[in-house]
Amino acid sequence: MPLSDHEQRLLEQMERALAAEDPKLASALRGVDLRTRQRRRAVIGAAVFVVGMVLMLGGAIMMTTGQSISGFVAVSVLGFLVMLVSAYYVATSLRHMPAAGETPKVVPLRGRGQRPRGAQAKPGGQAKPRGRRPKPSGTFMQRVEERWRRRRESGF
Structure with missing residues (x-):
């Protein structure tokens, strides 16, 4: 279900506020456009x-200059x-590239200093892996609706 105009405006305002407050975090969350990434892979290939x-x-x-056959x-x-592998690389990159009119997915950037999945920051600076979380109760839609209700009540 698409967002309403009011929800889109609120989301844009939150994004601008995040970018103003912490530009480094905003650029990391923004990620790289999948179309751009696949195009770059095709050019490299x-x-x-x-x-x-x-x-x-x-x-x-080498063969025409009289060098050894084994070197040739x-x-x-x-x-x-090398040509065969790069042709396959280009073909798979172009196959996975979204169409021109299609809304491309955004892939998050991976950089140095990011914690691995499942790790939380400790006050001492060391990462501690998270344990298994308990299974949430209710259906997916009930959980989403509950989160949405809590956000609206908190003023977002």
Whole structure:
């Protein structure tokens, strides 16, 4: 169910307030657009494909200059394998790229200093893994409605 105009305005206001208060946290939460990430992967794969082609042609040049056959085979096969792997990498990147009109997913950034999943910050600075949480009661929609009610009552 999409957000109403009022809810969208409130969400935008909260996002602006977060960005003003802590820009570093806001940029980390914003993440990277999936389309941008897949496009970057495709460009890197294309560049590696060119490197593989250079390796393969280098092996062919070695053969014409009278170098050893084993060197030709090794360099050419290595170049072909690099080309093959990079072509697969580009194809999977393009396959997973969202369409131009489609709303892309946002993937959170991973950087240094982030705690692993399941770890909470301790006052001493060391991470302590969390134990198993008890199973929540009620259906998913009941829990969501309860959270929404609590947020509205608290003034958000």
